[in-house]
Amino acid sequence: MKSTLATAAAKGAAIDIVSAIKRYGAFTALDDVSLHIEPGEFMTLLGPSGSGKTTTLNVVAGFTEITSGELTVGGTSMVGVPAHKRNIGVVFQHYALFPHMNVGRNVAYPLTLRGVGRAERERRVARALDMVKMADFAHRYPSELSGGQQQRVALARAIVFDPPILLMDEPLGALDKKLREWLQLEIKRIHRELGTTFVYVTHDQEEALVLSDRIAVFNHGRIEQIGTGRQLYDEPATLFVGKFIGDSTVLRGEARVSGEETAITIAGETVTTRRRIADGARPVMLLRPEKLSLARPGAGAGGRNRLSGEIAEAIYLGSGSKYEVRLRDGSTAIVRSPLEAESFAIGDAVSLCFAERDAKLLADDDQADLILT
Amino acid sequence: MPAAPPAKGARKAPRFIAGPLWLTVPALVLLVAVVGYPLLIIVLRSFSEPAWGVQNYVWFFGTPVNLVVLQRTFEVSAWVTLACVISAYPYAYMMTVVGPAMRMLLILCVLVPFWVSGVVRTMAWVILLQDSGVINSLLKWAGLGTVRLIRTQLGVVIGMTQVLLPFMILPLYSVMRGIDLRLVQAARSLGARPSRAFLQVYLPLSLPGVYAGAIIVFILALGFYITPALLGGPRSVLLSTLMQNQVLSLLNWGRGGAMGVVLLVATFVLLALAAPLMRQRHKQGARR
Ligand SMILES: Nc1ncnc2c1ncn2[C@@H]1O[C@H](COP(=O)(O)OP(=O)(O)OP(=O)(O)O)[C@@H](O)[C@H]1O
Numbered sequence: 001m002k003s004t005l006a007t008a009a010a011k012g013a014a015i016d017i018v019s020a021i022k023r024y025g026a027f028t029a030l031d032d033v034s035l036h037i038e039p040g041e042f043m044t045l046l047g048p049s050g051s052g053k054t055t056t057l058n059v060v061a062g063f064t065e066i067t068s069g070e071l072t073v074g075g076t077s078m079v080g081v082p083a084h085k086r087n088i089g090v091v092f093q094h095y096a097l098f099p100h101m102n103v104g105r106n107v108a109y110p111l112t113l114r115g116v117g118r119a120e121r122e123r124r125v126a127r128a129l130d131m132v133k134m135a136d137f138a139h140r141y142p143s144e145l146s147g148g149q150q151q152r153v154a155l156a157r158a159i160v161f162d163p164p165i166l167l168m169d170e171p172l173g174a175l176d177k178k179l180r181e182w183l184q185l186e187i188k189r190i191h192r193e194l195g196t197t198f199v200y201v202t203h204d205q206e207e208a209l210v211l212s213d214r215i216a217v218f219n220h221g222r223i224e225q226i227g228t229g230r231q232l233y234d235e236p237a238t239l240f241v242g243k244f245i246g247d248s249t250v251l252r253g254e255a256r257v258s259g260e261e262t263a264i265t266i267a268g269e270t271v272t273t274r275r276r277i278a279d280g281a282r283p284v285m286l287l288r289p290e291k292l293s294l295a296r297p298g299a300g301a302g303g304r305n306r307l308s309g310e311i312a313e314a315i316y317l318g319s320g321s322k323y324e325v326r327l328r329d330g331s332t333a334i335v336r337s338p339l340e341a342e343s344f345a346i347g348d349a350v351s352l353c354f355a356e357r358d359a360k361l362l363a364d365d366d367q368a369d370l371i372l373t
Numbered sequence: 374m375p376a377a378p379p380a381k382g383a384r385k386a387p388r389f390i391a392g393p394l395w396l397t398v399p400a401l402v403l404l405v406a407v408v409g410y411p412l413l414i415i416v417l418r419s420f421s422e423p424a425w426g427v428q429n430y431v432w433f434f435g436t437p438v439n440l441v442v443l444q445r446t447f448e449v450s451a452w453v454t455l456a457c458v459i460s461a462y463p464y465a466y467m468m469t470v471v472g473p474a475m476r477m478l479l480i481l482c483v484l485v486p487f488w489v490s491g492v493v494r495t496m497a498w499v500i501l502l503q504d505s506g507v508i509n510s511l512l513k514w515a516g517l518g519t520v521r522l523i524r525t526q527l528g529v530v531i532g533m534t535q536v537l538l539p540f541m542i543l544p545l546y547s548v549m550r551g552i553d554l555r556l557v558q559a560a561r562s563l564g565a566r567p568s569r570a571f572l573q574v575y576l577p578l579s580l581p582g583v584y585a586g587a588i589i590v591f592i593l594a595l596g597f598y599i600t601p602a603l604l605g606g607p608r609s610v611l612l613s614t615l616m617q618n619q620v621l622s623l624l625n626w627g628r629g630g631a632m633g634v635v636l637l638v639a640t641f642v643l644l645a646l647a648a649p650l651m652r653q654r655h656k657q658g659a660r661r
């Protein structure tokens with residue numbers, strides 16, 4: 001999970017945010033956010049627009065003060081410390097290169113501020129530009145660079161003074177997909193080489209999965225869950241996380257407890273689970289597309305949970321097929337089936353099958369605490 | 374490949390721009406006929422009255438008082454420009470950071486003087502600055518004695534600064550509005566304390582506005598007439614007053630014209646000196 005720690009743990013600093021609350025008048029932008037980031041970790045803050053990711057980053061950078069709570073970096077409290085004394089690198093979505101300085105002077109700027117001598121400065125600027133593969137552009141002005149090039153220069157400028165922490169706020173947000181994917185790998189490589197603690201903001205879950213050691217999922221100014229990509233995908237703590245990470249089918253039903261088993265009625269059909277749920281609760285069931293399979297009605301293995309439906313869309317993907325299945329209550333299930341599985345056509349009546357352990361039972365967004373286990 | 378579409382667009386563009394060229398005719402007529410023609414006449418008369426030759430220029434540069442006044446005119450203009458820059462800079466900056474309602478108010482404060490005639494505003498200054506005026510009454514009341522303001526160079530500078538201030542604020546504001554304040558934030562994150570972030574990032578980016586405003590104010594100040602005439606005294610006469618005297622009182626169009634030409638040439642020389650400075654800033658300030 002954190003292979004980088006072994007090589008360069010000394011260079012990154014830990015970040016601890018404890019019960020941070022940020023209010024803008026009556027509006028609460030951060031609602032009791034607690035987050036521990038290991039030295040050298042690549043932590044991604046993931047969440048929809050307005051969920052408080054940038055606010056969290058700004059709090060760490062020192063652009064915003066929290067209303068209450070505690071923030072420590074490397075064990076030292078940062079509350080009240082002005083931004084320029086924090087020694088934290090920041091990369092902005094809008095690049096924020098100084099238009100009146102060429103690339104070389106932009107990257108040298110933090111060193112100039114720190115009174116680094118000329119020879120040493122030139123050496124470090126060259127090294128940083130080398131690292132982002134922009135060594136040949138030192139004499140260009142930002143207006144003469146493409147977006148991707150500008151962002152690489154901004155990255156060089158943010159790491160040239162060897163900060164123990166690098167914050168990045170949607171740095172690839174303005175770039176096209178190809179460039180984004182390539183730069184993701186570059187960022188990952190630089191993280192590995194530097195051993196700096198990276199805190200990365202994005203609302204693109206794929207990007208988060210590619211880059212991160214761990215991901216913190218934000219929603220409405222709160223953290224819904226923190227974990228590795230795999231943990232978030234396999235064991236989402238909330239419906240929001242389940243829906244935000246990866247494709248998923250969400251089914252709504254009503255629970256009836258009888259002895260050891262709980263029966264959940266979904267669109268007139270019943271599936272069973274051994275998980276304990278309050279009688280009469282209305283949980284949601286979350287299913288990943290690759291955990292669902294299709295069968296002709298009446299055929300196939302018994303003993304599994306089945307729901308009947310009809311194929312609404314069939315898409316051939318090359319590596320397999322993707323189906324959209326309309327269930328009786330009108331909800332849609334997404335199924336990804338492997339190449340060797342039986343194929344279906346639009347309009348076919350099918351049974352949607354899944355194993356009990358693959359169904360995640362979660363509280364509906366508007367009624368938390370109904371699930372006991 | 375990615376460069377192809379914009380290039381195509383750029384080649385097409387001139388056709389759209391060339392079409393309505395004739396729309397500039399009204400402005401051109403006004404500029405050429407109303408400014409150019411009289412200017413030509415003035416230049417001609419400065420060389421031809423009372424006889425052909427350069428006698429008017431010989432007179433101008435041979436009369437010490439003219440040179441003193443010329444120097445004073447540049448001096449006063451420089452002071453006015455400096456005073457305008459210093460007072461307009463924070464004002465224009467505030468215009469860019471306040472909320473929309475407050476900004477409207479600040480813009481209004483800049484524009485209202487435009488709607489009040491210069492004569493009226495200058496008269497207001499006479500009331501404020503005169504020996505028994507508001508300012509001196511206040512100073513006396515505070516036990517600080519009195520200062521001579523009216524009919525002094527200081528009074529002229531104060532009055533002209535007030536009248537010309539909008540010409541400094543507006544270009545400054547338009548440049549400052551385009552400065553990305555997040556650049557200052559970036560500088561702070563890189564380790565710059567607020568004062569350095571301002572001096573090394575914000576100030577350089579705002580300089581084009583300072584230059585533009587300063588040139589406008591300076592040139593307007595060189596030829597300013599009403600305010601110096603009403604607020605100034607015999608020891609603070611500026612070239613415009615001297616010129617008016619020659620032309621309207623002494624009906625000496627030749628000498629008056631020569632003064633005008635000297636002022637014009639001096640202005641052009643100044644502009645030529647300032648041009649490289651402006652051009653350099655333009656290149657660096659090119660948009661992202
Ligand atoms: N200065 C401010 N005054 C008032 N409200 C603010 C201020 N800054 C942010 N907010 C509010 O705080 C909330 C969180 O904002 P934030 O910028 O952290 O969102 P985000 O997660 O970064 O979203 P995005 O993905 O769109 O960048 C938003 O609802 C925003 O409107």
Ligand SMILES: [Mg+2]
Binds near residue numbers: 054169
């Ligand atoms: Mg944001």
